[in-house]
Amino acid sequence: MLSHGLEESFGRLIASGCDQRLIPGVDGLNPYGASILPRRAISLGSCSCSSPTDRATQAARRALDLLRRSSNVDHTVAKTQEGARKTLRETFEIAPEIDIALTPSGTDLEMLAVALVAGKDDRELVNVIVGPREVGSGTCNAASIRHYSTRLPRGGKATPGSAINDALAARVTLHQVDIRDQHGEILLPLEIDGAVTDIVIDAVSRGARVLVHTVAHSKTGIHAPTLPLMERLTQTIGNDFVGIVDAAQGRVAREAYQTALDRGWMVSFTGSKFFGGPPFAGALFVPPHLSPATTGLDQLPAGFEDYFSRRDLPESWFPVGLAEDWNNVGSVLRWAAATAEIKAYFGVDRTTRNKIAKAFAQAVHDCFDILPNVQLVKEFVCHDADGILPGIVLSPTVFSFEVTDDAGDRLDRDALKRLHKTLNTEIDGMRFHLGQPVMIGQNRAVLRVALGAPLVVDVARERSLGDSLDDRIGWMHNMLEQLSHQVQRLATSADIKQPS
Known part of the structure; x- marks a missing residue:
């Protein structure tokens, strides 16, 4: 979106500068069931994305007002994005x-990470994606320097799977490491670590550089590979090994980001998962030894100008340049909204945040464990406190569940999509927006209920939900109980299992 497009409506602008996933359909919702504007629904889909709150929308509108009143839009965009970084x-x-x-989204930052690690030489880069089914759907394409959507952030069209830059794409060899077996059961950390190690040893032995992703909370809450493995590979292999922590869910403790960076790893982050900013808003944290100012990288690959705006990148990167210059107004607005949510969440004291999260987890089990047609999937548990980065709260925040019909047969992904859509439509005066269905095995699909920052803030502060914190926690429990009843009732509906 060029700066002279500021006369467009707020709704069009906040959905600009990203890919096709943001574009609402005739029902006003994107493919994940979220809106670009505030919407009256119980938001439990932060593991996918959420409709923005009034607070987030107001922050984005203020940012747009600044741009519209500015006599130097380029300067105002740069200043606003620097405010988000701050x-x-x-x-x-x-x-x-x-x-x-x-970055426009958490997916786009994958290609930026590859460019930084690949540098200026022509060596092979082996890129290892851990848990490919449980990270972003476009991750593998982006990590291979290939288009993942028909719509480019800058506004043009693309063919998914085609190379963004032929030379860099030819250098990248992608490896995928599963975190569940074919039946959907979580693999042992030793198995995942072993698979990653084998790939790294093979790659380094033939002279390749290696980039390994450690996912710090997948779509269903798994962390892999272990941090001790990442540390050993970093120490043993040196400059030919680079780690990146995929913290795109935003569900690790605030101190965890710098902990990873201190080990020399990059960190990916979004403001549009746990923190509930409007979809999408990505960020890549880069340690000094990978910064273009240190490596001497003086140019990003041709084709990247369709994804990244100069003013979204650090000022010290300006020498890397971009073939053409533009302002990603949508990214500016989405990050203004996301930072408002981040500030609101951390404005709630730690004790209250943990109390709400614990109550949420207990309520999910209280309400779903007793249902005959719903089975909560076993949660990821790490028995080694040093094996993973600590969570943003002390309790799990994402709960996956399967649904069966009266015959005991699991509903497949298509049926769960219909269930997801039906719950997101007003029933008895309520809408529930859940995390979209995810495949966890060859024939197993789950829906997800997720706690997000905006719900934590509402339960902590919103007096319309109850006079005291305990009253508001009671409201949250009642809300989850109503959801569980709706899921149980719809589980046996013929329209869900087999549409007319």
Whole structure:
């Protein structure tokens, strides 16, 4: 979106500068069931994305007003995005020497990470994606320097799967490491670590550089591979090994980001998962040894100008240049909204945040464990406290569940999509927006109920939900109970299992 397009409506602008996933259908909802504007629904889909709150929308509208009144839009965009970086840096205690690049989504930052690691030579880069089914749907294409959507952030068209830059794409060899077996059961950490190790040893032995993703909370809450493995590979292999922590869900503790960066790993983050900003808003945290200012990288690959705006990148990266210059107004608005949500969440004290999260987890089990047609999927548990990065709260925040019909047969992904859509439509005066269905095995699909930051803030502060915190926690429990009744009732509906 060029700066002279500021006369467009707020709704069109906040959905600009990203890919096809943001575009609402005739029902006003994107493919995940979320809106670009505030919507009256119980938001339990932060593991996918959420409709923005009034608070987020107001922040984005203020940012747009600044742009519209500006006599120098380029300068105002740069200043606004620097404000977003400052919020991230201060909130997550990111050291001043760390670069923060803002990206249209968590998917796009994958290609930026590859470019930084690949550098200026022509060596092979082996890129290892762990848990490919449980990270973003476009991740593998983006990590291979291939288009993942028909719509480019800059507004053009693309063919998914085609190379963004032929030379860089030819250098990338992608490996995928599963975190569940074919039946959907979580693999042992030893098995996952072993698979990653084998790939790394093979790659390094033939002279390749290696980029390994460790997912810090997948779509269903899994962390893999283990941090001790990542540390050993970093120490043993040195410069030919680079780690990146996929913290796109935003569900790790605020101190965890710098912990990873101190080990020399990049960190990916979004403001549009746990924190509930409007979809999408990505960020890549880059340690000094990978910064273009250190490596001497003086140019991003041709084709990247369709994804990244100069003013979304750190000022120290300006020498890397972009073939053409544009302002991603949509990214500016979405990050303004996301930072408002981040500030609101951390404005609630830690004790209250943990109390709400614990109550949410207990309520999910209380309400879903007793249902004959619903089975909660076993949660990921790490028995080694040093094996993973700590969570943003002390309790799980994402719960996956299967649904069966009266014959005991699991509903497949298509049926769960219909259930997801039906729950997101007003029934008895309520709508429930859940995390979209995810495949966890060859023939197993789950829906997800997720706690997000906006719900934590509402339960902590919103007096219309109850006079006291305990009253508001009671409201949350009642809301989950009503959801569980709706799921149980719809589980046996002929229209859900087999549409007319």
